[in-house]
Amino acid sequence: MSLNKFSQKIGILGGGQLGKMLCQAGSKLGLNIAVLEKDLSYPAANVCRDFVCGDITNFDDVVSFGKDKDIITIEIENVSISALETLETLGKKVYPSPSALKIIRDKGLQKLFYEGYGLPTSAFSLFNDKNEILSAVENGKITIPFVQKSRTEGYDGKGVQIIRTKEKLALLLDGPGLVEDIVSIDKEIAVIVARNLSGEIKTYPAVEMHFHPTANLVEYLFCPSEISEDQSEKATTLAIMIAEKLNVVGLLAVEMFIDKGGQVLINEVAPRPHNSGHHTIEACITSQYEMHLRAILDLPLSSTELLRPAVMVNLLGAEGYSGPVQYEGIESCMSIDGVYPHLYGKKETKPYRKMGHVTIVDKSLPNAVNTARYIQNTLKVISYQ
Numbered sequence: 001m002s003l004n005k006f007s008q009k010i011g012i013l014g015g016g017q018l019g020k021m022l023c024q025a026g027s028k029l030g031l032n033i034a035v036l037e038k039d040l041s042y043p044a045a046n047v048c049r050d051f052v053c054g055d056i057t058n059f060d061d062v063v064s065f066g067k068d069k070d071i072i073t074i075e076i077e078n079v080s081i082s083a084l085e086t087l088e089t090l091g092k093k094v095y096p097s098p099s100a101l102k103i104i105r106d107k108g109l110q111k112l113f114y115e116g117y118g119l120p121t122s123a124f125s126l127f128n129d130k131n132e133i134l135s136a137v138e139n140g141k142i143t144i145p146f147v148q149k150s151r152t153e154g155y156d157g158k159g160v161q162i163i164r165t166k167e168k169l170a171l172l173l174d175g176p177g178l179v180e181d182i183v184s185i186d187k188e189i190a191v192i193v194a195r196n197l198s199g200e201i202k203t204y205p206a207v208e209m210h211f212h213p214t215a216n217l218v219e220y221l222f223c224p225s226e227i228s229e230d231q232s233e234k235a236t237t238l239a240i241m242i243a244e245k246l247n248v249v250g251l252l253a254v255e256m257f258i259d260k261g262g263q264v265l266i267n268e269v270a271p272r273p274h275n276s277g278h279h280t281i282e283a284c285i286t287s288q289y290e291m292h293l294r295a296i297l298d299l300p301l302s303s304t305e306l307l308r309p310a311v312m313v314n315l316l317g318a319e320g321y322s323g324p325v326q327y328e329g330i331e332s333c334m335s336i337d338g339v340y341p342h343l344y345g346k347k348e349t350k351p352y353r354k355m356g357h358v359t360i361v362d363k364s365l366p367n368a369v370n371t372a373r374y375i376q377n378t379l380k381v382i383s384y385q
């Protein structure tokens, strides 16, 4: 019985860095993994022999890729949901389920879901386009400041506008969106939950994002977070509740705010491995990637314990450089104990493109933070062309 689990064919939609790291974890367990993605320049192509070129948003491509698989999973939400529904009717196991993915992919439906279950999140209203928002501002139904979010296809802050003054209304995004109250944020955290088909659940210790004090940019992520035990318990309970109510199988990353009053508020979720779990490869007993595979194969989940404090910095393409990538200063960073670069294998850099990340583990969190700052000042993602 358990041998069968290991010989199942797993198909991953998406061949980015998360797909690549899923393949690497799968290889450790000798799993049979295929990836669907546009072309061989994607990171997963370097580690997956069964790499199929196709469009993950295209119905036919996804159905024909999934037809001979036993389990289909994702590394990105923007995939053809109708194809996943068809695959489910063909008897394939699809994790996350298309019905959960439909809710998660639409920030409006996500908010309605939290509201429906009485889960804490900032107050919001839905709008069909920016003109509706402008009229609502005019007749006092919403007041500045507020946050506007596109309902679909936002990522890494694209698709989010913080409107603090009347002048900024010119920046409103068009299309269906939601407006929510600005949270007066003290901390931003994420908790990753793993849930297998049998309902076993594990949660990783909360990770905290550290923001640059002036530029509104995440500088690094660190774990353990500096939230209180109460807040950690609350955040973990909420994350588990969402995973259970969405009936998630696999991972669910839950991003939350701690406001200045100490309240925990849900921001958004992602049903897949997440940027906030990169450090789990070196810092936890079980990495998030292995955990996702264990969960979708309905295997025991194993420990999420943090073995060492960890800091994670993203390696983004430096401004002013486009072309074949070079990692300036990397050797000096690698001479430090506990520094683990992960280069995604993308050949071309562009300003702000995610080219890799570095995880730093250290017995002392402040030391890890110092090393992270050294890396940020030393390691530059550039191009000589």
Ligand code: ADP
Residues within 6 Å of the ligand: 122, 147, 149, 154, 155, 156, 157, 158, 159, 160, 180, 181, 182, 183, 184, 185, 188, 255, 267, 268
């Ligand atoms: P994305 O899906 O693009 O990551 P998020 O919803 O996470 O978008 O928003 C991006 C960032 O915008 C958050 O990390 C946070 O800093 C800020 N933000 C989002 N919603 C709010 C809010 N209601 N109040 C204050 N800041 C917010």
